[in-house]
Amino acid sequence: MIESSSVVESAVVEAEGLVKVFRDFWRRPKVRAVDDISFSIEKGKVFGLLGPNGSGKSTTLKMILGLLYPTGGKLTVLGVSPQDVEAKRRIGYLPEESYLYPYLSAEETLDFYARLFNMARPERAARIEELLTLVDLQYARDRRVAEFSKGMARRVGLAQALINDPDLVILDEPTAGLDPIGCREVKDLILNLSERGKTVLLSSHLLADVEDVCDRITILYKGTIRAAGNVHELLEEPDRCRLTLPEMPTEKLKEILGSLRQALGQEPDVDHPRRNLEEFFLEVVQEARAAHAESTGDKG
Amino acid sequence: MRTVLAIARHAIAGAVRSRVVATLIGLLLVTMVSLPLMLKSDGTLTGHVRIVLGYTLGLASFLLALATLWAGSAALSVEIQDKQAHLLLTKPVRKVQIWLGKWFGLLALNAVLLTFCGLVLCGMLWWTIRPDTLSEEDRHRLHGEVLAALTTHGPALQGLDEAVDQRVQALLASGEVDPHISETAIRKKVHAAMLRSRYLVPEGEERTWLFDLPRPLDGDRDVLVSYRFDPSRPAGLEITGQWRVKPVGPVEPYRVQSRLSTGKRTAVRVPANVVAGASQVEVTYVNEPGDESGAALFDPRDGLVLRTYEGGFVGNLFRALLIVYARLALLAALGLTAGFMLSTPVALFTSLVVAILLQCPGYVESVASGAFMFEGHSHGDHVHEGAGLWDLFVQGLFHAFNVILKPLQDPHVLGLLGDAERIPWLAAGRALLVKMVVYSGLLAVLGVRILNRREIGLPS
Numbered sequence: 001m002i003e004s005s006s007v008v009e010s011a012v013v014e015a016e017g018l019v020k021v022f023r024d025f026w027r028r029p030k031v032r033a034v035d036d037i038s039f040s041i042e043k044g045k046v047f048g049l050l051g052p053n054g055s056g057k058s059t060t061l062k063m064i065l066g067l068l069y070p071t072g073g074k075l076t077v078l079g080v081s082p083q084d085v086e087a088k089r090r091i092g093y094l095p096e097e098s099y100l101y102p103y104l105s106a107e108e109t110l111d112f113y114a115r116l117f118n119m120a121r122p123e124r125a126a127r128i129e130e131l132l133t134l135v136d137l138q139y140a141r142d143r144r145v146a147e148f149s150k151g152m153a154r155r156v157g158l159a160q161a162l163i164n165d166p167d168l169v170i171l172d173e174p175t176a177g178l179d180p181i182g183c184r185e186v187k188d189l190i191l192n193l194s195e196r197g198k199t200v201l202l203s204s205h206l207l208a209d210v211e212d213v214c215d216r217i218t219i220l221y222k223g224t225i226r227a228a229g230n231v232h233e234l235l236e237e238p239d240r241c242r243l244t245l246p247e248m249p250t251e252k253l254k255e256i257l258g259s260l261r262q263a264l265g266q267e268p269d270v271d272h273p274r275r276n277l278e279e280f281f282l283e284v285v286q287e288a289r290a291a292h293a294e295s296t297g298d299k300g
Numbered sequence: 301m302r303t304v305l306a307i308a309r310h311a312i313a314g315a316v317r318s319r320v321v322a323t324l325i326g327l328l329l330v331t332m333v334s335l336p337l338m339l340k341s342d343g344t345l346t347g348h349v350r351i352v353l354g355y356t357l358g359l360a361s362f363l364l365a366l367a368t369l370w371a372g373s374a375a376l377s378v379e380i381q382d383k384q385a386h387l388l389l390t391k392p393v394r395k396v397q398i399w400l401g402k403w404f405g406l407l408a409l410n411a412v413l414l415t416f417c418g419l420v421l422c423g424m425l426w427w428t429i430r431p432d433t434l435s436e437e438d439r440h441r442l443h444g445e446v447l448a449a450l451t452t453h454g455p456a457l458q459g460l461d462e463a464v465d466q467r468v469q470a471l472l473a474s475g476e477v478d479p480h481i482s483e484t485a486i487r488k489k490v491h492a493a494m495l496r497s498r499y500l501v502p503e504g505e506e507r508t509w510l511f512d513l514p515r516p517l518d519g520d521r522d523v524l525v526s527y528r529f530d531p532s533r534p535a536g537l538e539i540t541g542q543w544r545v546k547p548v549g550p551v552e553p554y555r556v557q558s559r560l561s562t563g564k565r566t567a568v569r570v571p572a573n574v575v576a577g578a579s580q581v582e583v584t585y586v587n588e589p590g591d592e593s594g595a596a597l598f599d600p601r602d603g604l605v606l607r608t609y610e611g612g613f614v615g616n617l618f619r620a621l622l623i624v625y626a627r628l629a630l631l632a633a634l635g636l637t638a639g640f641m642l643s644t645p646v647a648l649f650t651s652l653v654v655a656i657l658l659q660c661p662g663y664v665e666s667v668a669s670g671a672f673m674f675e676g677h678s679h680g681d682h683v684h685e686g687a688g689l690w691d692l693f694v695q696g697l698f699h700a701f702n703v704i705l706k707p708l709q710d711p712h713v714l715g716l717l718g719d720a721e722r723i724p725w726l727a728a729g730r731a732l733l734v735k736m737v738v739y740s741g742l743l744a745v746l747g748v749r750i751l752n753r754r755e756i757g758l759p760s
Contacts, residue, residue: 067757088392103317115306116391
């Protein structure tokens with residue numbers, strides 16, 4: 001383990017010695033899904049929970065949501081037990097699958113969840129409008145969720161998670177099923193939530209997504225924490241250094257490399273910086289959109 | 301409350317959108333309309349109306365009961381299985397609000413469907429007795445005897461209990477009775493025998509019964525003397541006699557000549573003016589000597605009754621539907637609570653078993669009393685000896701069922717409606733209170749406690 005968590009005063013979620021044992025029909029212990037883990041999630045931070053399948057991520061999330069009861073240890077969410085109904089007013093949750101009612105439309109889905117928060121009609125209508133715009137689903141507001149693609153259902157799921165403008169947003173694989181543009185939008189949204197002082201707990205298999213948005217991560221393996229800490233600190237290689245140079249004549253570059261070789265006593269690695277595929281894809285799509293708009297006169 | 305209403309509204313939307321309601325309405329309509337066409341009545345219009353009343357409403361309430369059990373069992377268990385409950389339970393919603401919301405949703409659907417059934421039934425009856433098919437007199441008779449709410453009064457049996465007491469004491473004192481037979485059993489047998497003697501009219505004799513009415517008759521409606529022979533009499537027997545009806549006092553009775561047939565209930569219509577203002581009515585049967593005649597023995601249970609008009613059919617139907625509605629509410633609560641702890645098929649099976657036990661109070665009571673089932677240990681009125689451990693366990697179990705189910709027993713409303721027997725408001729109110737408030741409330745508490753302990757997020 002690289003770092004053990006300490007109790008933080010402004011912790012939104014705090015787990016100490018958390019244990020979850022699944023039992024069989026005869027109450028005999030079957031699986032120790034979470035084994036004595038401790039962590040805390042600070043207010044306003046984006047916290048990533050990583051791990052391979054069966055590592056205990058979902059079990060931990062479900063305990064935080066009150067859908068499972070810890071076998072041992074202490075767990076508080078927003079300062080109270082996860083079972084506390086009032087605390088749930090401040091939580092938004094997007095499950096791994098969207099789990100929506102197939103016979104409701106996007107708007108009705110949001111309306112139903114808004115009603116569960118006792119929102120008055122005008123507030124409800126305004127919030128639904130805002131969220132449908134945010135997830136870009138105004139055009140499909142009256143269509144039944146059963147007719148939606150996975151990506152569209154995901155967007156509705158995300159909108160319902162934000163219906164109450166929650167202080168703690170728990171997102172389980174939020175970008176699953178989304179196209180790269182949707183992924184980018186979700187990541188921007190997460191960063192935006194963080195800027196607004198919201199706390200985000202994110203569980204994902206897509207490590208690039210986690211790296212892009214998380215302040216802190218915890219890596220679970222077979223129910224135990226194997227690594228935890230600030231993303232930049234964990235990923236940084238302190239014994240190595242990268243030097244980025246502007247474009248220059250070959251002769252000049254050779255001269256600099258010669259000096260470096262002489263100073264280091266070894267051959268330095270030289271390559272060209274690369275964009276990641278997501279950045280490249282977004283750039284291509286944006287260019288295509290601009291060209292299309294120019295040729296059709298479409299300003300939108 | 302807004303949360304409860306939101307969940308109820310959502311449950312209704314789910315049922316409507318998934319075409320459950322449309323399918324049920326279609327099924328109810330087809331079966332309610334087609335069933336009376338397939339069944340043969342006794343050829344009389346009264347018989348046909350009774351068939352329409354009994355079978356259509358009976359079938360409708362049976363279908364609704366099944367649908368309610370299924371919908372109740374599936375209401376949350378399907379959401380747990382499909383994991384929509386993962387979202388619902390992470391919202392600020394109390395478990396009791398979920399239970400109540402789902403239940404109110406089912407209640408609203410049942411109210412709509414039952415109202416629909418009531419309207420279809422009224423429409424069918426209206427069509428059956430429409431003016432162009434029936435004479436005014438027949439219509440009047442139908443509205444007085446079948447499509448009405450009548451109250452049945454039994455005769456006053458003065459001195460019966462005292463006579464039974466004396467006879468029992470005399471028998472016990474004589475020492476002629478088998479000592480293994482309990483006093484209760486002896487009393488029961490003596491009572492039955494003496495009661496039968498009160499309904500016996502030997503050939504060539506007459507007997508008078510006195511009917512005490514709770515209030516004087518208003519004189520607007522005819523009164524019916526309804527009678528039926530004891531079922532032990534041979535079928536097809538005909539007895540010639542005369543009925544005499546009059547208020548208590550020195551007045552000339554209203555006389556009706558009749559030929560009594562065994563096997564079916566018959567009514568003598570007594571004009572309203574004969575007994576107007578009377579609160580005590582004397583009914584006399586004169587068993588005239590005839591070719592085939594013998595003693596006339598009326599069924600001691602309800603073989604001779606006086607029936608007075610208390611109200612119209614629609615009010616009676618409404619009270620009957622209220623009792624059916626209370627039963628559906630209980631079934632919804634039962635299914636819902638089962639679905640809170642079990643998967644849909646298991647919940648449905650469990651609630652179906654309980655619902656069947658609810659429909660068989662006589663069977664449950666018999667097993668609980670040990671009157672049968674314990675072969676070799678029980679013989680009618682004899683004291684049980686050497687009952688096995690398993691027997692005692694089953695008897696205890698059924699005793700518990702009996703204690704729980706007994707307050708849920710209702711009058712057989714569909715039978716009463718077909719017999720034009722008035723269903724009291726008290727019975728409807730009691731059914732609503734016991735089933736919708738007390739028992740459904742207890743089931744709600746049980747369901748919520750179970751859901752509080754249940755882990756919804758267990759890996760599947």
